[in-house]
Amino acid sequence: MKTGIYGGTFNPIHLGHLHILREFIRRLSLDRVLLIPTGRPPHKLAPGLALAKHRLAMCALAAREIPEAAVEVSALETQRRGKSYTADTLEELEVLYPQDRFFFLMGEDMFLTIDRWYRPEAICSGAALCASPRSVDGMKKLEAQKRKLEREFSARCFLEDIPYLEVSSTQVRELAQKGQDISGLVPESVAGYIKSWGLYRKESGE
Numbered sequence: 001m002k003t004g005i006y007g008g009t010f011n012p013i014h015l016g017h018l019h020i021l022r023e024f025i026r027r028l029s030l031d032r033v034l035l036i037p038t039g040r041p042p043h044k045l046a047p048g049l050a051l052a053k054h055r056l057a058m059c060a061l062a063a064r065e066i067p068e069a070a071v072e073v074s075a076l077e078t079q080r081r082g083k084s085y086t087a088d089t090l091e092e093l094e095v096l097y098p099q100d101r102f103f104f105l106m107g108e109d110m111f112l113t114i115d116r117w118y119r120p121e122a123i124c125s126g127a128a129l130c131a132s133p134r135s136v137d138g139m140k141k142l143e144a145q146k147r148k149l150e151r152e153f154s155a156r157c158f159l160e161d162i163p164y165l166e167v168s169s170t171q172v173r174e175l176a177q178k179g180q181d182i183s184g185l186v187p188e189s190v191a192g193y194i195k196s197w198g199l200y201r202k203e204s205g206e
Helices: 015-028 052-063 086-096 108-116 120-126 138-153 169-177 188-197
Strands: 002-008 032-037 070-073 101-107 128-132 157-159
Touching: 002 015, 002 086, 015 032, 015 101, 015 128, 032 052, 052 070, 052 188, 086 101, 086 120, 101 108, 101 120, 108 120, 108 128, 108 138, 120 138, 128 138, 138 157
Parallel strands: 002 032, 002 101, 032 070, 101 128, 128 157
Antiparallel strands: none
C-alpha cells in the first residue's frame, strides 16, 4: 500500500492543507494518508498552539472532506513525551505498517531544511520525500535540494509543482482571535468547531 504521511502543527488545519493533500494523493496515486498533528514541534515555535485534542478533532473533521483516498488521523506524535521527531515517527510507522511504502509529504520550507533535521539519514531511508513549492522560484530551489539529498543520503524525491493557495494557520488564528469570519479559509465543519470551543480567543485558555 502507498501511504502518504502528512504532518504539521495543524493549528488549525485549513483549506491550503487540504488542497496540497488532494493534489499529492492524485499525482502520487496514494492509497491512504496518515494525518499526524505534531506534539512539541522541534523545528519551530508554535505560538497559540491549541491543545492536541482540539487539533486532532479538527483534523478528523477535515479528513471527511477528502474522498480521493482513505485519510486517517494519528495521535502518534501528540502522545509522545518531549519533542516530536520525524525520524522516530517513521520508525514507529514501519513497525505498525510493515507492508506499506511511505511518502513523506511536505512544503518547500521543510524540504529545504530536512538535511539539518534530527537523523536525516533515517528520514530519507524511511520514506520517499515529496515536496511542492511555496514561492515563485521554489521549484529551482527544490530541484537543487533534491540533487543534494540524493547525493548525500540516497534519498528518493518527488517534486510536484502544485499551485499554492494563499492561506495560513496564522491568518486563521488572527481572524478567530478577533471573532471575525474564517469561512473560505477552513472547512465549514472546522470553522464551526473553532467557534463552538472559542479557540484562539485570548480568554479561551484552550
